[in-house]
Amino acid sequence: MKQFLFFALAFFLLGSSATAQIDLNSPVPIDPEIRTGVLDNGLTYYIRHNQEPKERASFYIIQNVGGILEDDSQDGLAHFLEHMAFNGTKHFPGKGVISSLEKHGIAFGRNINAYTAQDETVYNISNVPVAPNGLMDTCLLVLHDWSNYLALEEEEIDAERGVISEEWRTRRDAGFRTRNQTMPALLNNSKYGERDVIGELDVIKGFEYDELRRFYHDWYRTDLQAIAVVGDFDAAEMEQKVIELFSKIPAVDNPKERYEVKVEPRAETTFKLATDKENTQSSVSMYVRHQAEDAGDKNHNTLKTNYKRNLIRMMIGTRINELLQKGNPPFINGYISFSDYPRTVSLMSIASTAKENEEALAFEAILTEVERVKRFGFAEGELERAKAQMLMGYENYYKQRDKINHDSYCKELANLYLENEPMPGIEYEFKFAQAIIPSITTEELKAYFNSMYTKENRVVIVTGPEKEGISHLNQDEAFAIIEKVENNASITAYVDEVVSSSLVEELPVEGKVVSERALPEFDAVEWTLNNNTKVVYRYANYNKNQVALSSYSKGGSSLYEVADLPSASMASDFVPAFGIGDYDAISLQKALTGKKANVEFNISGLSEYISGSSRTEDFEIMMQLAYLHFEQPRFDEEAFNALMARYKAYVANMGDDPKKIMRDSISQIRSNYHERNLIFGPEYLEKVSFNRMEEIYKERFNNAADFTFFIVGDIEEETAKAMAAKYLGAISSNDTKENWRDNNVNGPEGLTKKTIPVKLAEPKATVQIIYNSELDYTPENRIAMSFISAVLRLRYTESIREKEGGTYGVGVSASTTHYPEAEGSVMIQFDCDPERANDLIPLVYAEIDKMIKTGASTEDLDKTRLNILKSRAEGKEQNGYWMGNIRSYYVNGINMTLAENYEEIVENMSAKDIKKLAKKFFKKADKIEVVFVPQED
Known part of the structure; x- marks a missing residue:
C-alpha cells in the first residue's frame, strides 16, 4: 500500500507543470502492475499481467552470478553450468527440460534459451501457451530446478565438453581475438579485462567434476536469484x-x-595497439572510465542522466553525419x-573507423568534434530538434504500451x-519525460559532457589489420x-x-x-x-498509431546488362545519402524533426519497390515522401x-576476411559462376557510375x-483514401507495363x-551442404519445406551436437521461390574441428536418408506442428501479418490467410x-x- 501511495503522489507531481516539485533525488517507484516480494529464503519474485502476445506467458530466472565469480581453476565454468541446466535436473532427467517443453511447441533456441555474462546468468522460457492444463506449472518447475536442483551427472558433463569446445572454436574470430587484446587495457588489467565468459579450452576439456x-x-542460491513471470494470466494466482x-x-x-570487482582509477592516459591478420578495418578510439553509479543510489536523476546522454549522442551523431556528407570524409x-559496462564502470566512448593508413586523420577529426x-x-536549435525527437519516441512508445x-x-525486470535500473512503468516514465526533457538546457548538457570527458582514466585503443603496407598509430603519435x-x-x-519544414509546396495536380x-x-479495398495506380488498403490497429506502406513493380535489375548491375544494386545505398527534393540528407533530417515518417526504396533482382512507415498523425508526411521519391x-x-570514398576504404581489406571469402565462394558456386553474379569489393565499386x-x-x-501500393495500419479509410489519391495519384504515369x-x-x-583451403588464424572447418530442385510453389509444398527444415534441426541437434559433441549447432534453412522459376532449396551448415568434418558429414546425409524412407517421427512432427501454429497465432496479432500476406497475394496469387x-x-x-x-525433392535435387x-602454411 505504501508503494502505491508513493506512486500516486509522484504521478500527481508529474502531472504538474512545476517541474521543480519533482525531487530528482527521490527513489523511482516500481511499476504498480508488478507484484513483487522477497521470500524467506532470499529469493525475489516479480509477477506481471500482460497481454502481448495474448494467451502466452514468459518465465525467467535471473541469477546475479556470472563469469567474474570464477576461480582461476573454474575459468569458463559459469557458462558451462548454463549449458548443464539443459542436461538434467531433479524433475527433468537428461534432456527432459527441452523435450517436455518442445512437445508444446516451445522450441529450443527460439523460446528456450539462456545467456551467461560477466555478472549474470539469465534463463528464459518464452511465449508459452497458457491454455494447456499444467503447462505453466511445468515451466515454474523448470525454473525451480534451475534454481537449486541441477543433476550435473558426469556422463552429461563429459558429453557437453565437446559442444562447448566447438562453441569456443566458433567464436574465435578476429573480433574476439582483438577484444581479448584490448580489454585488459580498457579495464586497467582488472579481472574483468583479463577474463572472457567462454573461458579457456584446457579448463573446458579437463576440469574436475567437483570444480x-x-x-x-x-x-546458485536463492539470495542471488529472482523469478520473473509475465503473461496473460491471473497475476494473483501466479504469485501464490x-x-x-x-x-x-x-x-x-x-x-x-x-563480491563486486572494481576497476581501479589511473590518472595517466594509457595506450593499446591490437592487430589481427583477419581484421578488415582500422579504428581509433578513446575511452574515459568513471565509476558507475551505485545500484542503491539510482533515482529520478538516473532517468534524467539517461536523457542527457541520449540527447548528446543524437546531436553529435548529426554533426558527424554532416562531416560524412561532404568532400573527402x-x-x-x-x-x-555512453554506456555502463561492466556494471561497476561508466564509459564514455569516442570512436572512429579509419581509412587505411589514415588513423591519425580520423583520430584528430573525431577529437576535434569532442573539443x-x-x-x-x-x-x-539542435537541442530543440533532439528533444522533439526524443519526446516523439516516448509518445509513440506510450501509445504502443499495449504491444510491449x-x-x-x-x-x-x-x-x-541486477542493477536497480528504474522501472516505473511506461505511463509514469512518459509523464516524467514530458516534464523533464523540455527543461534540459544547453548549459546542463555541456556541463555533463565535460564531467565525463576528463583527463583521468583515459585509454586510447587502436585496432586494425596485421598486414604488410599498413601502418598504425603509435602511442607517441596518438598522445x-x-x-x-x-x-x-x-x-x-x-x-x-x-x-524549412515544408516538403511539398504545391502539387502540379491532385489525384483522385x-x-x-x-x-x-x-x-x-483496392x-x-x-493515373492507373492501384492502391490496396486495410485497416489494422494491432500495432496502434502505426501505418505501413509497401509497393511492388516488376522489372528490377533483371532488365539491365552486367555492366549496369553495380550501379543498379548500389542505388539503394547511395541515393538516400543525397536527400530528396530541395533537401540534402542533413536538411531532410532537420525538416522531419518531431515527425516519424520514412520511405525507402530498393531495386531487387526482379522488382523495384518503395516501403515506408509512419505514425498515424504523420501519414501525410509519408505520402509526401513517397511522391517525392518518384517526382x-x-x-x-x-x-x-564522399560516400564512395568511405565505401572504398571499407572494402579495402575485405579480401582478408575468411567469412567473406566463404560467402563469396558459396555464392559463386551456387550461381555456377554466372557473369551476373558479381562479387562485392574494390573492383565492383569501380564499376558504380553516378x-x-x-x-x-x-x-x-x-x-x-x-x-x-499497399497501405496497412491504424489509419481511417477516408483519410488513407484522400491522402493516397492526393499524392500517389499525382505521380506521373504512362501506359508501359514491364x-x-x-x-x-x-x-x-x-x-x-569441393574442399576449399582458407587462411584461418584458428583451426576450424566450415561445412555447407545445399540442395536445389524444381518445386511447385504451392501452400502444401511451402509448409512441408518448413517442416523438413525444422525436423532436420531437431535431428541434427540430437545426433551431431548432443551425441557426437561435434559442433555448437547445425543451421538448417529451407526456402521456396516462385520466380523466375518455382524452386525449393535446403541449406545445412556447421563449424567443427577440421579433423572431424569427414566423420560428421555422413550424419547429415543419414538423417536425410531416414526422412526419405520414413518421413519423420510422430514426436518430431508434433513438436514442429505446435511451434508453427503457435508462431502463426502470435503473428496474426501484428499489422505486419496483413501487410505481408496481402502483398504476397498480389505478387504470387495465393491467399495464405486462409x-x-x-x-x-x-x-x-x-x-x-x-x-x-522429401523423396521427391532430395532424390532429384542438385547438390553442393x-x-x-x-590452409596449410
Missing part, C-alpha cells in the same frame, strides 16, 4: 504459485560474499556514446533486479594528436542552419480515386487512381563521392501505373563437391506427407557440398 559442482553450490513452490527451496547456510564512420562540444556546447511483449518486461587538438585555438562553435473494388477475403529524387555528386545510377533510378521509378527478365542464372547440375492454405495443412501434415516430399578447411 563445476563447487561453483554451482557456491553461487510462485510463493508456494519457491519457498520450499532451502537457503544456503553461511553463503559466500557476492576524414573517417569511414564515427560516434560518441568543439567541450568548449562551446550545443546550439539551441512479455520478454521486454522480463528483460527490464532483470535489469531492475601528440590529443595535445594538438586540446591546444588548437582555431576550433569554432558549431553553426546550426535552420531549414476513379474506381474501387472490395477484397472481402482480406477485409480490404482503389484505382486517375523529385535528388542526386548529389559531392555526397556520392550518372548511370541516376538514369537507372529514374527508369525504375518513372511510372506510377506500373506499381501497386515484366522481369529471366537471365537464366542457374546453379550447377548434379553433384558439386485456413485451408495454412492451418489445415499444418494440422494434417503427416509422416507420409514428409516422406513423399563444400568444406572450407584451414
Whole structure:
C-alpha cells in the first residue's frame, strides 16, 4: 500500500507543470502492475499481467552470478553450468527440460534459451501457451530446478565438453581475438579485462567434476536469484504459485560474499595497439572510465542522466553525419556514446573507423568534434530538434504500451533486479519525460559532457589489420594528436542552419480515386487512381498509431546488362545519402524533426519497390515522401563521392576476411559462376557510375501505373483514401507495363563437391551442404519445406551436437521461390574441428536418408506442428501479418490467410506427407557440398 501511495503522489507531481516539485533525488517507484516480494529464503519474485502476445506467458530466472565469480581453476565454468541446466535436473532427467517443453511447441533456441555474462546468468522460457492444463506449472518447475536442483551427472558433463569446445572454436574470430587484446587495457588489467565468459579450452576439456559442482553450490542460491513471470494470466494466482513452490527451496547456510570487482582509477592516459591478420578495418578510439553509479543510489536523476546522454549522442551523431556528407570524409564512420559496462564502470566512448593508413586523420577529426562540444556546447536549435525527437519516441512508445511483449518486461525486470535500473512503468516514465526533457538546457548538457570527458582514466585503443603496407598509430603519435587538438585555438562553435519544414509546396495536380473494388477475403479495398495506380488498403490497429506502406513493380535489375548491375544494386545505398527534393540528407533530417515518417526504396533482382512507415498523425508526411521519391529524387555528386570514398576504404581489406571469402565462394558456386553474379569489393565499386545510377533510378521509378501500393495500419479509410489519391495519384504515369527478365542464372547440375583451403588464424572447418530442385510453389509444398527444415534441426541437434559433441549447432534453412522459376532449396551448415568434418558429414546425409524412407517421427512432427501454429497465432496479432500476406497475394496469387492454405495443412501434415516430399525433392535435387578447411602454411 505504501508503494502505491508513493506512486500516486509522484504521478500527481508529474502531472504538474512545476517541474521543480519533482525531487530528482527521490527513489523511482516500481511499476504498480508488478507484484513483487522477497521470500524467506532470499529469493525475489516479480509477477506481471500482460497481454502481448495474448494467451502466452514468459518465465525467467535471473541469477546475479556470472563469469567474474570464477576461480582461476573454474575459468569458463559459469557458462558451462548454463549449458548443464539443459542436461538434467531433479524433475527433468537428461534432456527432459527441452523435450517436455518442445512437445508444446516451445522450441529450443527460439523460446528456450539462456545467456551467461560477466555478472549474470539469465534463463528464459518464452511465449508459452497458457491454455494447456499444467503447462505453466511445468515451466515454474523448470525454473525451480534451475534454481537449486541441477543433476550435473558426469556422463552429461563429459558429453557437453565437446559442444562447448566447438562453441569456443566458433567464436574465435578476429573480433574476439582483438577484444581479448584490448580489454585488459580498457579495464586497467582488472579481472574483468583479463577474463572472457567462454573461458579457456584446457579448463573446458579437463576440469574436475567437483570444480563445476563447487561453483554451482557456491553461487546458485536463492539470495542471488529472482523469478520473473509475465503473461496473460491471473497475476494473483501466479504469485501464490510462485510463493508456494519457491519457498520450499532451502537457503544456503553461511553463503559466500557476492563480491563486486572494481576497476581501479589511473590518472595517466594509457595506450593499446591490437592487430589481427583477419581484421578488415582500422579504428581509433578513446575511452574515459568513471565509476558507475551505485545500484542503491539510482533515482529520478538516473532517468534524467539517461536523457542527457541520449540527447548528446543524437546531436553529435548529426554533426558527424554532416562531416560524412561532404568532400573527402576524414573517417569511414564515427560516434560518441555512453554506456555502463561492466556494471561497476561508466564509459564514455569516442570512436572512429579509419581509412587505411589514415588513423591519425580520423583520430584528430573525431577529437576535434569532442573539443568543439567541450568548449562551446550545443546550439539551441539542435537541442530543440533532439528533444522533439526524443519526446516523439516516448509518445509513440506510450501509445504502443499495449504491444510491449512479455520478454521486454522480463528483460527490464532483470535489469531492475541486477542493477536497480528504474522501472516505473511506461505511463509514469512518459509523464516524467514530458516534464523533464523540455527543461534540459544547453548549459546542463555541456556541463555533463565535460564531467565525463576528463583527463583521468583515459585509454586510447587502436585496432586494425596485421598486414604488410599498413601502418598504425603509435602511442607517441596518438598522445601528440590529443595535445594538438586540446591546444588548437582555431576550433569554432558549431553553426546550426535552420531549414524549412515544408516538403511539398504545391502539387502540379491532385489525384483522385476513379474506381474501387472490395477484397472481402482480406477485409480490404483496392482503389484505382486517375493515373492507373492501384492502391490496396486495410485497416489494422494491432500495432496502434502505426501505418505501413509497401509497393511492388516488376522489372528490377533483371532488365539491365552486367555492366549496369553495380550501379543498379548500389542505388539503394547511395541515393538516400543525397536527400530528396530541395533537401540534402542533413536538411531532410532537420525538416522531419518531431515527425516519424520514412520511405525507402530498393531495386531487387526482379522488382523495384518503395516501403515506408509512419505514425498515424504523420501519414501525410509519408505520402509526401513517397511522391517525392518518384517526382523529385535528388542526386548529389559531392555526397556520392564522399560516400564512395568511405565505401572504398571499407572494402579495402575485405579480401582478408575468411567469412567473406566463404560467402563469396558459396555464392559463386551456387550461381555456377554466372557473369551476373558479381562479387562485392574494390573492383565492383569501380564499376558504380553516378550518372548511370541516376538514369537507372529514374527508369525504375518513372511510372506510377506500373506499381501497386499497399497501405496497412491504424489509419481511417477516408483519410488513407484522400491522402493516397492526393499524392500517389499525382505521380506521373504512362501506359508501359514491364515484366522481369529471366537471365537464366542457374546453379550447377548434379553433384558439386569441393574442399576449399582458407587462411584461418584458428583451426576450424566450415561445412555447407545445399540442395536445389524444381518445386511447385504451392501452400502444401511451402509448409512441408518448413517442416523438413525444422525436423532436420531437431535431428541434427540430437545426433551431431548432443551425441557426437561435434559442433555448437547445425543451421538448417529451407526456402521456396516462385520466380523466375518455382524452386525449393535446403541449406545445412556447421563449424567443427577440421579433423572431424569427414566423420560428421555422413550424419547429415543419414538423417536425410531416414526422412526419405520414413518421413519423420510422430514426436518430431508434433513438436514442429505446435511451434508453427503457435508462431502463426502470435503473428496474426501484428499489422505486419496483413501487410505481408496481402502483398504476397498480389505478387504470387495465393491467399495464405486462409485456413485451408495454412492451418489445415499444418494440422494434417503427416509422416507420409514428409516422406513423399522429401523423396521427391532430395532424390532429384542438385547438390553442393563444400568444406572450407584451414590452409596449410
